[in-house]
Each structure stands twice: as structure tokens, then as C-alpha cells.
Amino acid sequence: MEQRFGKSRSKPYTGAGKDNEKDEIIDISDPGSWENRLSYKNEESEKAASPAAAEGNDLSAFPEDKELTITSVQLLKSPKFRYRIYFGTFQVEVHEDVMVKYRMMKGAVFTKLELEEIVIADERQRGYGEALKYLSRKPRTSFEIATRLKEKGWSEETIGEVIERLIQERWINDAAYAQEWAGQRLRSRGKGKAWIRYELRQKGISKPLIEEALGQVSEDEEYDSAMQLAQRKWRTTSGETADKKRKIGAFLMRRGFSGQLAGKVLRELIQKDGIEDRDEWEEL
Numbered sequence: 001m002e003q004r005f006g007k008s009r010s011k012p013y014t015g016a017g018k019d020n021e022k023d024e025i026i027d028i029s030d031p032g033s034w035e036n037r038l039s040y041k042n043e044e045s046e047k048a049a050s051p052a053a054a055e056g057n058d059l060s061a062f063p064e065d066k067e068l069t070i071t072s073v074q075l076l077k078s079p080k081f082r083y084r085i086y087f088g089t090f091q092v093e094v095h096e097d098v099m100v101k102y103r104m105m106k107g108a109v110f111t112k113l114e115l116e117e118i119v120i121a122d123e124r125q126r127g128y129g130e131a132l133k134y135l136s137r138k139p140r141t142s143f144e145i146a147t148r149l150k151e152k153g154w155s156e157e158t159i160g161e162v163i164e165r166l167i168q169e170r171w172i173n174d175a176a177y178a179q180e181w182a183g184q185r186l187r188s189r190g191k192g193k194a195w196i197r198y199e200l201r202q203k204g205i206s207k208p209l210i211e212e213a214l215g216q217v218s219e220d221e222e223y224d225s226a227m228q229l230a231q232r233k234w235r236t237t238s239g240e241t242a243d244k245k246r247k248i249g250a251f252l253m254r255r256g257f258s259g260q261l262a263g264k265v266l267r268e269l270i271q272k273d274g275i276e277d278r279d280e281w282e283e284l
């Protein structure tokens with residue numbers, strides 16, 4: 001997985017600043033644009049385990065007050081990067097990163113309490129893998145990832161830990177996402193600020209971040225986008241001038257542009273076409 005948010009990374013996923021104007025533009029609202037783009041090196045994410053999948057991690061039968069020595073370590077064929085750790089007749093399964101972190105090698109000694117901590121760490125690692133798999137398709141907001149993990153059955157505690165880790169590692173950044181989304185929806189999809197505001201709310205972006213992102217969209221940019229839409233619509237709309245104005249004005253507002261902006265665009269459009277505007281435009 002190569003793409004992350006943040007200046008310290010060699011190649012942010014897109015970025016909404018001038019420094020990235022020469023880079024390839026990726027529409028984060030188009031899933032097809034992200035197919036095969038990101039390669040997550042931990043291939044086990046393709047078979048990300050659900051919370052219930054690690055059935056070998058039931059510690060209820062483990063002795064409470066006895067030290068347990070690892071007698072064998074077995075690499076599993078599937079899912080990849082997972083190991084089965086044997087303590088005589090007892091066993092647990094963990095991700096390779098967890099095994100290395102806790103130095104779970106043959107001869108190492110653990111208590112049941114310590115193993116309970118390891119099982120929790122493994123659950124978080126599996127949740128993290130599930131989140132990265134979801135992110136590999138296209139960028140997501142923290143709300144979208146949390147919702148996905150909740151649907152998969154992960155605990156609130158695990159979800160919180162995973163989201164925090166993703167933020168720290170700059171895999172997710174709601175502020176950058178909102179800015180990128182706002183710019184692309186306006187320029188590439190012809191959506192106005194009202195529409196964009198609604199979409200970002202649906203994605204769980206906070207109100208301050210939404211307003212900050214929309215504040216990055218200049219009035220000229222929004223005007224140009226609305227004008228391009230109106231020009232195309234004007235050529236294909238039948239009827240008298242007044243009828244065309246009403247139809248196109250309503251069309252622009254359905255796209256999220258304000259009535260004030262729609263009126264300005266239509267007046268300018270009519271003047272350019274040399275059409276006498278006898279009907280006063282009513283602010284919608």
C-alpha cells in the first residue's frame with residue numbers, strides 16, 4: 001500500500017494543493033479509479049478474518065495460575081502471516097506481527113493473563129488488516145471505516161484502536177479527504193456546494209471540516225462549473241426563453257448550486273447569446 005496522507009510520505013494519495021497539480025488526478029468518488037492501484041503487502045488482508053474466525057484463541061481452558069511454555073510454533077498456510085502457537089495441549093493463533101512483538105518463540109514462557117493481552121492485540125491486528133483491505137479500494141473517512149468494522153462484528157474498543165492507528169499512520173485524514181472530495185465533485189462532477197455538503201455529512205465528516213473544505217472552493221470555480229452545466233443544458237432544452245430559464249435554474253439547484261448563483265449564471269448566459277430577457281429572474 002503506497003498511498004498515505006501527509007507531507008512526510010513520498011507520495012500522498014492525491015493531495016489538494018498546488019504541489020500536486022502535475023500529479024495524476026484520482027477521483028476518490030469513483031471506485032473504478034482505484035482498482036488495482038494499491039497493493040497491500042500483507043496479503044492476508046484478502047482473507048481478513050472476522051472476529052469469530054480465530055476460534056483457536058479461546059483461553060477458557062488454559063490454567064489460571066500456571067506458567068505455560070511454548071512447545072511448538074507452526075506457520076499456517078491460510079490465512080497468510082498467521083501462526084499457531086502450541087503450549088503442550090493448548091494453542092493460540094496470532095498474526096506474525098503480534099508473534100514478533102511478544103517474542104513468541106519456542107521455549108518462551110507466558111501466563112494466561114499475558115496470553116489474554118496477546119489475544120486482544122491479535123484481534124486489533126486483524127481488525128487493522130480488515131480496515132486496510134477496505135482502504136485498498138479507495139480512500140475512506142474514519143466514519144466509513146468504523147461503520148464497516150462494526151458491520152463485520154468488531155468490538156467498539158477494537159474499532160477505536162484501529163481508527164487511531166490509521167490516523168497516526170496517515171492512512172486516513174478526514175480534513176484532507178473532505179477538501180479532495182469537494183474539489184473533485186465540483187470540477188469533475190458538476191456538483192454545487194449544497195450537494196457536496198450533504199455528501200460529506202453522509203460520510204461522517206464533521207461540520208467544521210466540511211465548512212473548511214467548502215471554504216477552499218472559490219466563488220469563481222463554482223461559477224465556472226455552474227456556467228458549463230448551464231451552457232450544455234441550454235443547447236439541449238426546448239421551449240421559450242422563460243421556460244428554458246426555469247428548467248435550467250431548477251436543474252442547477254438540484255445539482256447543489258444556490259438560487260442566487262443560478263440566477264447570475266442564467267443572466268450572463270442570456271446576455272452572451274444576445275437574447276432579450278424580458279422576464280425578471282426570481283431568486284429561488
